[in-house]
Amino acid sequence: MRIATARRRSRAPELPGITAATRVDRRTKNLTKRVRPGEIAVIDHIDLDRVSAEALVACRVAAVVNAAPSTSGRYPNLGPEILVGAGIPLVDGCGQAVMNDLSDGDVLRLHEGVVYLDDRQLAVGTEQTPETVAAAMAEARAGLALQLEAFAGNTMEFLRRERELLLDGVGVPDIRTQMEGRHALVVVRGYHYREDLRTLRPYIREYRPLLIGVDGGADALLDGGYIPDLIVGDMDSVSDKALTCGAELVVHAYRDGRAPGLARLERMNLQSVLFPAAGTSEDVAMLLADDKGASLIVAVGTHATLVEFLDKGRSGMASTFLTRLRVGGKLVDAKGVSRLYRSRISNLQVALFLLAGIVALLVAVAATPGGQVFFEYLRDRWAEGQFRLEELFSS
Known part of the structure; x- marks a missing residue:
């Protein structure tokens, strides 16, 4: 008992934050194919989109470290809100150090927006919260007019290139x-x-x-x-x-x-x-x-x-x-x-149709001489079964 107590006292205190192995990729689409549940996903994805965020949530990552801003302010992208809403910590705008200095399997610790590697501060980002995400979305909505102007010019250029198609x-x-x-x-x-x-x-x-x-x-x-x-x-x-x-x-x-x-x-x-x-x-x-x-x-x-x-x-x-x-x-x-769209035939209608068909078949069979013999045979077997049950319970 004394030895166990001594071991517990000598154990180093657990450091605050999230500690896990990393999976690194500049393309989020590729990373979601390799990342494992409980790992920290390290990405370089400006304006994190909805599909990528949903894929990260489905992978059950422990946290996401983004070298780029997850919301640049160009438009109200949906990714950060999905990650934060799923309870996955998102540390944003950490810079290229996290992409250049990290490899798959490195153990990171995240605490209050700071990224630690081997007890060394590697980068400092912004840990997103529902409040910061909502504020960023509100600012981004204000920039939609500029994006639509840029889109109009891009659309005309694309139409010039692809008009024949x-x-x-x-x-x-x-x-x-x-x-x-x-x-x-x-x-x-x-x-x-x-x-x-x-x-x-x-x-x-x-x-x-x-x-x-x-x-x-x-x-x-x-x-x-x-x-x-x-x-x-x-x-x-x-x-x-x-x-x-x-x-x-x-x-x-x-x-x-x-x-x-x-x-x-x-x-x-x-x-x-x-x-x-x-x-x-x-x-x-x-x-x-x-x-x-x-x-x-x-x-x-x-x-x-x-x-x-x-x-x-x-x-x-x-x-x-x-x-x-x-x-x-x-x-x-x-x-x-x-x-x-609604199916033209409901399940109830199918069941009633089958029941009506079975009843019609039985009536048709009962009207034939062979059918009458068959039903007489079934009645005899039913009576015989009842007799045996009564005999069994009476004994």
Whole structure:
């Protein structure tokens, strides 16, 4: 007992704050594939967007250290609010030292906005709270007018570069997947994609739309129990399982024809079609569906609101905005479908229909000589069973 007490007294006092191993990556999308629960995510992500924040929350990180400001003030981005609301500490604006001096596995301690490495102060940032996030969002909203002006100029530049594709469909490749007259469901692993896919189950079951996965959206379809018909994207965030599921592959390339994702498919001996375009992969998927004659395009997880457009950056915002104008007559957001669409046959109606069919079948069988013999046989067996039960209980 004395030895144990002495050991407890000699143990060094526990230092305040959060202490955990780190996982470092300048691209948050790549980091979320490697980070483990309980680790500290070290990122360099100005204006942390909603999708990245939700991915970090899903990874159950212990804390997030950001070399850049999580909110620059350009627009009210949603990422910091999501992290802080989930109870994940966010230390902001720590500078490039955290990216240059840290490696995966280094043990950090965070306390009151200070980052310690081996008891050495490495960087000082701002620990975000609900109050600081709300104040930053209020300031950012005031800057929306400037962002919209910049967006207008960027949109005109994008339209000049891509007018032939947007207006006339020039450059859209030929594919073997037939879309003429069919509904197309375009799935992006973005905002609330899981919830949207769940609510659309009755629609998918009844209309059998063509399923298009945009990069990781193909894995979202597989996770939901569906097999994509078409996979569109730069192929950097889609799994090998999805690529080999039998879907036709369309590689989104830069306007000059460069396609970094093409080398991966060639290593896997997979055939693909190249689609050079300056927009985003979700825009390419919508333009492809529209050009190939889809009668309706239902979008899951895509960007729909002004803040969501801004979360993509001005260039991505311009391409998405113009693409939506181009296919607007056919495009429906998944949330609208789930709210307006109701299955034409409810579960209760199906149950009543089956019950009526069973009753009709029994009546029809009972009207035949063979059916009468069969029911007489059942009555004899029932009476015999009752007799045996009575005999058993009486004994």
